[in-house]
Amino acid sequence: MKRELFYLFFLAFLSLSGKAQGDREVYERYCAAMKEKTALPAGGLMVETARFFLGTPYVAGTLEEVPERLVINLHGLDCMTLVENTTALAWSVKHRPAFDGYASALKDMRYRNAGNATLDYTDRLHYTTDWIYENEKRGYLKDVTKEIGGKPLKLDLSFMSTHPDSYKQLKGNPERIAIMAAKEKEINARPHYYIPQDEIDAHAGQIRNGDIVCFVTTVKGLDISHVGIICREGDKLTFIHASTTKKQVIVNEEPLQEYVQGVKRNCGIMIVRPQF
Template sequence: MGQITCATEDSILFEKKLNQIKHIRTSSLGDSIVAIGKSFLGTPYVEKTLEVGTKETLVINLRGLDCTTFVENVLAFGLQIKGDKHLFLDFAKKLETVRYRNGEMNGYSSRLHYFTDWIRNNESIGLVEDITPELGGEIIQKPINFMGTHRNLYPFLADDTNYENILKVESDLAKESLCILPQNQIEAQEAHIQDGDIIALATSIKGLDVTHTGFAIRVDGRVHLLHASTSGSVTITKEPLVDYLKKIKSNTGIIVARPTLLSSQTP
């Protein structure tokens, strides 16, 4: 494991969080994921929390989350309470496993920047299962190259090595297809989406696969989204997921990944 970047407050928050959730006893993994996710309710939304310094480090920030780091931290805590090790460094290793290609931080391009890449990698090590095909998802081909074509938006890409490595990642992604459950078919499949499923919002924006992510949570029988909202904090959508998506002009549907947390590679 490489260098860790965190504040003293984060190690304190880790201990508080662990004490808060370590006795969670639920009937399913999905319920446990939701319970951990709900423990973050009200945590401020903060964008670009991982863009720290000039060299890639393992950033741990429990004081502010964006949509992806929210999902990552919830899964890492899920692994933490599932195991028998409860030290901060153990949590850091679990976060590294979730966030980086093959579970190892090796420079900026080893971070799983594109969420479909994130899903594939974590599926390959047994942490999640992409169930979109089972829900009737449709296969599409789309170039995923937003970072390479918008270099100026990513400070780390000012470094030529980082930039070339990201272009290589995007070249590999070009060989992969996307499976998306179209927006107009989600309601018909809602009964098959479980609490704790990861919901990734697919987009029509050129070069991007996903613009947002969170967890499915049922409220009065309907699937809502538990997420780090750009409106301010970790929250649950007031309206069902289906209605929430209709307000997003660029949304084309969703990708659904079910946490399994079964990886034998996870420390």
């Protein structure tokens, strides 16, 4: 029995080691691809970084490991992990060009208390508006929605605390549910702004390459349903994202406003700008 347990542990270790090594190889390829582009402004580097991942498979739920740990996965991305990794990689090649520097930045961007020796599920920045708020405080990003013409947005976040059975880390854990409910209340009390879906083109001239676009949803209890990286294809304002329909990272074919208007539960966007 002990021998079998040891063998299973050894296989798991080899699997994790292989994944980590594979992600380091992707990082090295990324650095090589960006070697002549590190002098680009932050927005340009964000676009080039996002383009590096074109064709990468869409994979959801990669962060949901128990116990909680910093997950690095550059082989399969969802919309948020694409944006997080793009931001952390672009920051790292400018400020701390090493795999450990990238990993440290990713952890700092993903967790509220990133310096804790042990991470908890409630430390992770689950709501995108909270992710924006914390990373603005740390100097990585700036929410420019208001200054480019955004209108007040009232949030009523409650989804995670009222649907705990949808999250294995919350299910049957009243202490964590209470923490999430308190955090939702705190986020709701902050000021928020958005650009309504029919006004996006009117403000397009103030949206820059490399900005992070966040799609505001009307789903009760949520804030943002999808995210991407702004890019321009000729005169067309669009974005790079991990697409659930195409099952990979793509440059979206439709212009930004047309895309937002075409999704029933979208009502507008937030725009967040890298600050490095």
